[in-house]
Amino acid sequence: MLSTTSVCDDDRLTPPIRRYLRWLVVSMSMYASLLVTSLFALRAVPADALVLRAAFGLLPALPLLLLVWAFARYIREADEMQRQIELQSVALAAMVTGIGFMVAGFLGSAGVFALKGNLVAILVLPALLGSYGVAKAVVQRSYAG
Numbered sequence: 001m002l003s004t005t006s007v008c009d010d011d012r013l014t015p016p017i018r019r020y021l022r023w024l025v026v027s028m029s030m031y032a033s034l035l036v037t038s039l040f041a042l043r044a045v046p047a048d049a050l051v052l053r054a055a056f057g058l059l060p061a062l063p064l065l066l067l068v069w070a071f072a073r074y075i076r077e078a079d080e081m082q083r084q085i086e087l088q089s090v091a092l093a094a095m096v097t098g099i100g101f102m103v104a105g106f107l108g109s110a111g112v113f114a115l116k117g118n119l120v121a122i123l124v125l126p127a128l129l130g131s132y133g134v135a136k137a138v139v140q141r142s143y144a145g
Contacts, residue, residue, distance in 0.1 A: 016077035023070035030063035064125070081143070088139045093132035100127065 013021070038059045045052050075086055101124065108115035 014078075014082075016074050016082075019077070020070050020074035023073075024067065027063040027066040027070060030066070031060055034063060035060040085136065085139050085143060089132055089136035092135040092139065093128055096131045096135065097124070097128045100131075 038056045041056045041059075042053060045056060047053070075083060078086065101120065104115065104120070107113060
């Protein structure tokens with residue numbers, strides 16, 4: 001049975017985390033809907049209408065700015081310990097993601113597999129966010145025990 005309680009209402013979460021999670025859900029919902037809208041709109045826009053294509057192409061990026069704002073606000077409101085955990089997590093994630101994409105570039109240059117530049121560019125943020133999630137779990141665990 002599904003619970004009617006939101007993850008954001010968990011008593012173990014601090015108010016800054018609750019606010020961040022709410023904005024995360026809002027921005028990701030907006031992102032998903034604008035991405036679908038953008039993809040359908042781009043099918044109908046002629047190839048020579050570059051300004052219109054650029055506008056629809058950039059549409060899904062707008063909610064990502066909201067996500068950046070929400071994360072910055074969360075960091076600003078977090079206590080010193082949580083800030084330290086976030087700093088270490090973001091730094092570790094950036095290094096792992098950067099090295100991962102560099103290795104992929106080396107393998108692509110060696111002809112091991114083909115890389116499409118636009119796909120690689122689109123995958124950077126999801127890879128960074130995924131590695132951030134793993135890094136945060138590792139860093140947080142190191143402070144717990």
